Amino acid sequence: MPTGKIKKLVSDKGFGFIKPDSGPEVFFHHSSVANGEFDNLSEGQDVEFELGEADRKGGKGPRASSVKPA
Numbered sequence: 001m002p003t004g005k006i007k008k009l010v011s012d013k014g015f016g017f018i019k020p021d022s023g024p025e026v027f028f029h030h031s032s033v034a035n036g037e038f039d040n041l042s043e044g045q046d047v048e049f050e051l052g053e054a055d056r057k058g059g060k061g062p063r064a065s066s067v068k069p070a
Helices: none
Strands: 005-008 015-020 028-029 046-052 064-070
Touching: 028 046
Parallel strands: 028 064
Antiparallel strands: 005 015, 005 046, 015 028, 046 064
């Protein structure tokens, strides 16, 4: 499972970006956070995630799922 750090959180809109240990940054949505713990995440926090495809609605890059603290 890939790991990285939360680069940016936009809490009021319910999404953020992860900087993986290797590769380009990855978008994640609050619905992608394991156990619904989006509010417990913070910028700079180490996380684990699964890497998925971009959202069909015009996403531009990879998307994280099953995001959880490392």
